[in-house]
Amino acid sequence: MSTTQIDRLRELLEPLAARRGMDLEEVVVTPAGRRRVLRVVVDTDEGVGLDACAELSREASQLLDETDVMGGAPYVLEVSSPGAERPLSEPRHYRRAVGRLVRAHLHAGDVLTGRIVAVDEEGVDLQIPGQKGRRPTARRLAWDEIARARVEVEFNRTTASGPRVERQEEA
Structure with missing residues (x-):
């Protein structure tokens, strides 16, 4: 059995999430005054809704109360999905972000911003936006080229066919 508290928590909570x-x-x-905050982040290919987080939180809370893994000090449990600017560290993270804009820091020192087009076992395909009226370019990155990457927040996200347009129904 693992010796660190985080390892013990993972062993306890991973089966709950997997089910x-x-x-x-x-x-x-993390410490927060006289108590601690236990943050648990879960995700699926379809994303995680508020109801799913609440259900997992109730089940995890009950299980944590039955064990001594958090010790005797009070704690607050927070269960959530990854944030909007989530870091991408596993191939499944990139797969879940297909169509999203990402910023990738490469081991070679370059920083690229592009839209994820496809993901496979060897790496990720990006569409790099064109600069000053030029066409977008394709760029293939192998997993071992990427030092770190993060999803970028887009307020005016475009689709493959152009800017997203809200439709209004006629009365």
């Missing part, structure tokens, strides 16, 4: 079809992405314990 619900979720991946346990992150477990973090």
Whole structure:
């Protein structure tokens, strides 16, 4: 059995998440005054809704109360999905972000911003936006080229056919 508290928490919480079809992405314990905050981040290919987080939180809370893994000090449990600017560290993270804009820092020192077009076992295909009226270009990145990457927030996200347009129904 693992010796660190995070490892013990992962061993306890991973089966709960897996039974619900979720991946346990992150477990973090941070001090917050006299208590601690246990943050549990889960995700699926379809995303995770508020109801699913609440159900997992109730089940995890009950299980944590039955064990001594959090010790005797009070704690607050937070269960959530990854944030909008989530870091991408596993191939499944990139697969879930197909169509999204990402910023990738390469081991060679370059920084690329592009839209994920496809993901496979060897790497990721990006569409790099054209600069100053030029056409977008395709760029293939092997997994070992990427030092770190993160999804970028887009307020005016475009689709493959151009800017997204809201339709209004006629009365």
